[in-house]
Amino acid sequence: MSPHLRLIQITKSFSRDRLPLLVLDKIDLDANHGELVALVGPSGCGKTTLLHIIAGLIRPDSGTISLNEALVKDCQRHVAYMQQKDLLLPWRTALNNALLGPEIAHEERKRAEARARQLFAEFGLSGFEGAYPAQLSAGMRQRVALIRTLLSQREILLLDEPFGALDALTRSELHGWLLKAHQKSPRTTLFVTHDVEEALTLADRIYILSERPARVKAVVPVPLKHPRDSTQHDFVTLKAELLRWLRTP
Ligand SMILES: Nc1ncnc2c1ncn2[C@@H]1O[C@H](COP(=O)(O)OP(=O)(O)O)[C@@H](O)[C@H]1O
Numbered sequence: 001m002s003p004h005l006r007l008i009q010i011t012k013s014f015s016r017d018r019l020p021l022l023v024l025d026k027i028d029l030d031a032n033h034g035e036l037v038a039l040v041g042p043s044g045c046g047k048t049t050l051l052h053i054i055a056g057l058i059r060p061d062s063g064t065i066s067l068n069e070a071l072v073k074d075c076q077r078h079v080a081y082m083q084q085k086d087l088l089l090p091w092r093t094a095l096n097n098a099l100l101g102p103e104i105a106h107e108e109r110k111r112a113e114a115r116a117r118q119l120f121a122e123f124g125l126s127g128f129e130g131a132y133p134a135q136l137s138a139g140m141r142q143r144v145a146l147i148r149t150l151l152s153q154r155e156i157l158l159l160d161e162p163f164g165a166l167d168a169l170t171r172s173e174l175h176g177w178l179l180k181a182h183q184k185s186p187r188t189t190l191f192v193t194h195d196v197e198e199a200l201t202l203a204d205r206i207y208i209l210s211e212r213p214a215r216v217k218a219v220v221p222v223p224l225k226h227p228r229d230s231t232q233h234d235f236v237t238l239k240a241e242l243l244r245w246l247r248t249p
């Protein structure tokens with residue numbers, strides 16, 4: 001079963017002009033086994049910083065991280081992390097970028113490639129397997145980065161604004177795809193979005209963060225069945241609640 005991730009009192013400052021800039025202020029967060037959790041908060045509040053800490057790219061000043069109740073320094077070996085910047089390697093084709101994870105994990109190329117090609121087709125990228133990142137649009141690069149993350153066998157997914165560069169139609173298709181994949185094999189997933197409606201469409205629970213320094217303002221469960229309809233009464237009510245929380249100082 002995909003692990004339970006728990007953050008307790010994670011705090012982080014950077015220094016700016018030699019003064020400390022508090023970015024994360026005692027963040028408590030749980031993502032239960034196989035749960036889809038959304039992080040919503042204003043731009044610059046510290047969402048990416050939090051994912052970097054979970055992924056082990058930076059260290060918190062204080063606070064602890066645990067997996068299935070066991071303390072860990074970070075989750076580096078357990079997470080597949082799709083960063084906000086797509087970070088595709090310019091000298092590798094789209095397909096070979098997507099296969100980076102399996103390659104590093106020494107998985108059999110043939111099987112990984114078959115899965116990758118299937119995802120390229122499902123994500124509307126058929127025919128672009130051999131293209132280089134510079135030949136792709138921002139939305140296509142984002143889909144390649146998403147495929148690369150999903151192909152990884154790691155048990156936790158961290159997705160930083162994974163659908164940000166996509167047009168509305170592609171975005172809604174990929175939402176459906178992600179939910180289907182998640183229902184088939186639920187991995188504990190933490191994803192960042194600006195979009196309250198996107199959070200409500202996908203998440204089991206939503207964390208609302210404040211302006212910097214990020215604090216948890218509210219944790220909102222989403223007890224709605226999939227597929228969710230944004231015109232549904234309960235959806236609309238929850239959306240109003242989330243927007244209220246976002247506006248509350
Ligand atoms: N390495 C760093 N050094 C100094 N300041 C940083 C660094 N990384 C991020 N920041 C600052 O921390 C704040 C939060 O950034 P970030 O986590 O990227 O926010 P978000 O992802 O919510 O938009 C911003 O004010 C940003 O300028």
Ligand SMILES: [Mg+2]
Pocket residue numbers: 047048049084160
């Ligand atoms: Mg960010």
